[in-house]
Amino acid sequence: MSRSPLVQGPDPLGWFGDCDPDLLVVGHSHVGNVIEAMEQNLAPDARIAVTRPPNVGFPELNSAYWEMVTDSAPGRTVAIVWQGNEHNAKFLIQAEDFRVWDSLQESTILDALPGPWVAGTAVKNLFVPTFDGLAELIQCLRTSARVVLVGTPPPKSEIQVRAGLDRESFFESRAAELGLQLQWDAATIPVAPEALRVTLWRILQDIAKNIADNAGVEFVAAPSITISSEGLLKPEYAAADCTHANTAYGVHVLQSLHLLLKKTEGAL
Amino acid sequence: MKNPYQYQPPRSFWSSAVARDFDPIHLVDGDEPLLRLVDRIVSAGSCFASNLVPWIERAGFTYLRTESPVAAFASGGENLGYANFSAAYGNIYTARQLLQLYKRAIGQFAPRDPYWFQGTHVVDPFRPGLRFPAESVEEFIRLTDQHLSCVRQAFETATVMIFTLGLTEFWEDSQDGTAYPSCPGTISRTFDPRRYRFRNQSVEEVAADVIEFISLVKLLNPDLRLVLTVSPVPLVATAGSKHVLAATTYSKSVLRVAADEVCRQVGNSHYFPAYEIVTGSQAPHDSFEADRRSVSESAIASVMRALLLNSENSDGQVHHPSKPSTIQQAPTSDSVSAQELSLRLAEAECDEVMVE
Numbered sequence: 001m002s003r004s005p006l007v008q009g010p011d012p013l014g015w016f017g018d019c020d021p022d023l024l025v026v027g028h029s030h031v032g033n034v035i036e037a038m039e040q041n042l043a044p045d046a047r048i049a050v051t052r053p054p055n056v057g058f059p060e061l062n063s064a065y066w067e068m069v070t071d072s073a074p075g076r077t078v079a080i081v082w083q084g085n086e087h088n089a090k091f092l093i094q095a096e097d098f099r100v101w102d103s104l105q106e107s108t109i110l111d112a113l114p115g116p117w118v119a120g121t122a123v124k125n126l127f128v129p130t131f132d133g134l135a136e137l138i139q140c141l142r143t144s145a146r147v148v149l150v151g152t153p154p155p156k157s158e159i160q161v162r163a164g165l166d167r168e169s170f171f172e173s174r175a176a177e178l179g180l181q182l183q184w185d186a187a188t189i190p191v192a193p194e195a196l197r198v199t200l201w202r203i204l205q206d207i208a209k210n211i212a213d214n215a216g217v218e219f220v221a222a223p224s225i226t227i228s229s230e231g232l233l234k235p236e237y238a239a240a241d242c243t244h245a246n247t248a249y250g251v252h253v254l255q256s257l258h259l260l261l262k263k264t265e266g267a268l
Numbered sequence: 269m270k271n272p273y274q275y276q277p278p279r280s281f282w283s284s285a286v287a288r289d290f291d292p293i294h295l296v297d298g299d300e301p302l303l304r305l306v307d308r309i310v311s312a313g314s315c316f317a318s319n320l321v322p323w324i325e326r327a328g329f330t331y332l333r334t335e336s337p338v339a340a341f342a343s344g345g346e347n348l349g350y351a352n353f354s355a356a357y358g359n360i361y362t363a364r365q366l367l368q369l370y371k372r373a374i375g376q377f378a379p380r381d382p383y384w385f386q387g388t389h390v391v392d393p394f395r396p397g398l399r400f401p402a403e404s405v406e407e408f409i410r411l412t413d414q415h416l417s418c419v420r421q422a423f424e425t426a427t428v429m430i431f432t433l434g435l436t437e438f439w440e441d442s443q444d445g446t447a448y449p450s451c452p453g454t455i456s457r458t459f460d461p462r463r464y465r466f467r468n469q470s471v472e473e474v475a476a477d478v479i480e481f482i483s484l485v486k487l488l489n490p491d492l493r494l495v496l497t498v499s500p501v502p503l504v505a506t507a508g509s510k511h512v513l514a515a516t517t518y519s520k521s522v523l524r525v526a527a528d529e530v531c532r533q534v535g536n537s538h539y540f541p542a543y544e545i546v547t548g549s550q551a552p553h554d555s556f557e558a559d560r561r562s563v564s565e566s567a568i569a570s571v572m573r574a575l576l577l578n579s580e581n582s583d584g585q586v587h588h589p590s591k592p593s594t595i596q597q598a599p600t601s602d603s604v605s606a607q608e609l610s611l612r613l614a615e616a617e618c619d620e621v622m623v624e
Contacts, residue, residue: 090340098338101407115338117410119400121389122341 003075015072017049023257025050026069027081030152033239033250034081042251044258066137073145079220079257080137082208084152086130087200088243092161093171094192095178102199105231109195123203131211138215148260149212150253151205151221153245154233155197162186164242171242198231220260223252286550292574295541301586302495302540303428303579308332310354310426314361314434316499316542316563318352323572328582332426335418347399354422356415358395361435362469363477363526364447369394370481373420379446383408384457391457393448424489431478432542433523434499436469437507437515451507466507468518474526475533482534494537496527500546502561520547540578542571 003020015024017038023046025034035050037043051065069078097115100123134149141147156164165171165186175184183189192200205221212219226237226249237249278284279294296302303309309324310332311317325331335355337346345351350358360366371377372394384391389401390408395415402408423429439451442465453459469477482494498520506515524543531537546555546567555567580586 096339098340101402101404101410103404103406107406111410117407117414118338118341119398119411120403120407122400125344125400126341 014068015049015051017043018047019049021047021049021076023048023077023079023261024069024072025079025081025150025254025257027051027079027150028083030084030150030244031081033153033245033247034253035250036247037250037254040247042247043254046258046261048254070140073141075145077146077148077257077261078141079148079150080134080141081150081152082134083130084204084208085243086127087155087197087204089170089174090126091192091197091200092242093175093178093180094190095180099193099196100199100203102195102202104202105195105199110199113193113195120199120203123200124207127204127207131207134208135211135215138211138217142215142217147215147217148257149208149215149217149219150257151208151219152201153222153237153249154227154231155194155201156233156238156242157235158191158194160233160235160238161191161242164240165189165191167241168243194230194232202231218260220253220256223249223256226252286548290550292541292545292570293577295544295574296538296578298538299586300538301578301580302538302575303329305329305580305582305584307427308425309428309430310422311430311432312353312357312360312366313430313432313497314359314499314501316434316501317359317430317432317497319563319568320430320572320575321352323576327576327579329579332422334421334425335415341400344399347397350395350398354426355418356395357419359434359449360431361449362438362447363433363474363481364438364440364467364469365394365449366431367477367481367484368447369419370423370484373416373423374484376484379441380444381441381446382412386457393446393452393457396450396457423485423492426489426492428493428495429485430495430497430540432497432499433474433478433527434501435503436474436519436522437503438467438469439464439507440467468508469522471522471525471529474522475529478526478530479533482530482537492536494530494534495540496530496537497540498523498527498543500543500555500563500567504561540575542575545571545574 015021016035025031025048031050038048038050051069097113098118099110099113099115100118100120102110102120138147138149155161163186172181172184175181175189180189209219209221226234226245228234233245233249237245237252239246273280285294303324305328308330311320321331332354335351336342337351346356350356352358353360357369360369368377368379372379379393381393383402383405384393384396386401388403390403390405391401392398392408392412402411438447438449440447442463447467448464451459452464478496482492485492500520502516503512503519506512508515510518520543527539531539545551546563551567554564555570556562557564578586
C-alpha cells in the first residue's frame, strides 16, 4: 500500500521520529513514555514515529488528531495506546471499600481485602464505555494499515502513588467529588488497595484485548518485565506521578512492538 | 336469649361492613399496629410485594436493607427487581422458595446444582437474571456467600417481616427438591424434563413451609413479628392442566387458607388483607388494569392506605379503624412520587413474566 512522508513538527499536530516510518505510535497519555524513549534516542533501530501529545492536549484527543493519524496510516503499522487510566480515575481515591475477584491473584490476599464483593462484570460494565470509538477507529485504520492495540501500564505501589499524588490536581478534585476534600493529604487520603487496583487494571486490559480480538488485530500487553509478582508496575518503570510509566517502560513497549513486527513481517 | 350473630359487631355483617360504608382499613383484625415506627422492616414476596417498599419508606418507617450496591456501581440498577427487597433476593413467589433461601443462608440446605454455566457466565439459579453474573466458580461462591450473609442479616435483625405469598406452582429439581423462582429454561439454562418437575403446593405444604421458615428465623430472632399477605396478582401462566383463571383461583385460595393457618399456629403473626382489598367483590372495577392482571395504582394506594392506617403514625399512634381516617387517599405531591415509584416497580419485569 502506498504511503507518503509524514508532516513533521511539534505544532499544532505533527510527528516526531522517522520521516517515513514503518510504525506509528499514537494515542492517549500513556504514549508519553514512548515519546520520551524516542526523544532520548532509546528506541530500537527502526523507522518509528510518534505523535507529539503536549500540543494536542491529553487526555482528550480531538478529531483533528485522529484525522492526522488516519491520513498518515496507509501502508504502515499503527500502534494505538488507548486511554488506560480509568481504574485510577474512578477508584484510586477510594470513598467506599469493595473488592473484585481475580483468578490471577492469591485468594488469601483478595479475601483479606475490606468491603463487599463486586462482580467483575459490573466493573467491565463501568469501563466499557471508555472504549467508545476504539473499535470504529481500528476498523477505519485497518482499511489501509496494520493495527496493533497496546496495553497500558499496571498500577503503582501505594508508596509510589502517594509520592505522586501531590503532582496531580486531578486526584485532589476527585477527592472533592467524593466528599473527601477535607481529608486531602497525600500521605493519608484513602487509596484503593494495591490488589484491588491490579484487578481493576486487569479488567481494563481484558476489555482492550477483547476489542482487539474482535477486530482481528494484535494486542501487545504491558511488557511482563515491567510488572512485579504482585501485578504492580515495578518502581524502576514508574514516572514521578501516580499513574504513568517512565522512559524505561516506553523502551520496552517499543521493543515489544519491534519484536512483534519483526516476527510477523520479517523486518521492521 | 340472643343468637350468636346478635353479639357480632357491624364489621361482621355484609350489609353494614361492605354494602355500606366500606373502608378497607376495617378489614384488618386486632388493635396492634402492623408496623411500628421503631421497626426494622424486611419484606419478601412476589412482584406485588415490592409495591409496598416505597410507601412504607415515604411514611417514615425503616425498610431494612442489608444488601445495597456499592455506590460506584449503583447506576443502571439491577434486573428483575432483585434489588427491590431487603437483601437483593428478588421475587420470592412461593413459601418453599423462602424456606430454602433461609436454609441456604444458615447452611441447612445446599442445592446439588448451586450454579449454572451459561457461556462465560456462572449463573445463580435462584437469581438467573442478575445483571452482573460471576465469571468463575470462585467468584460465584464469594458473591453468593455474601448475598446469603446479607439475607441472614436481614431476617435476623428485622423486627417485622412482611411476606406476600404469591404462587403455589413452582419447578423443582427432582433430585434434591431445589425450588426455583422460575422454570429452568425460561431465563437461563435449558429445560430438562428428566431433571425438573412441576409442583403445585397444597395448603398444608404452604403452611408448613412458612411455619418452618419462621420457626428457624425465630431461633435467632425470637421477637420477629410476621405480617402475611397474599398477592392479588393472577398467574401469568400455569404449568398445570387447568385454565389459567381456575389455576389462579386454586393458587390464591390455597395461599389465603395457608396464611390463616400460619397465623393460627405462629405467635406474633398477622394477616393483612391486600388480596381482599383488591379482589373482593367490593373492589372497584379499576382495581385491575385492562389486562385484568396488573393491579392499578389506585388499588395499590388503597392497599397501602389500609396498611399504613393500621400502623403507627408519626405521633406513635395507630389510626384505629373505628376512628375517622386522617390519611387522605388523594395523593399529595410526595405520595404521587411514591405512586409513580410503585408503578415503576409493578411494571418492572420479574422472573414470573419470563414464562410468556
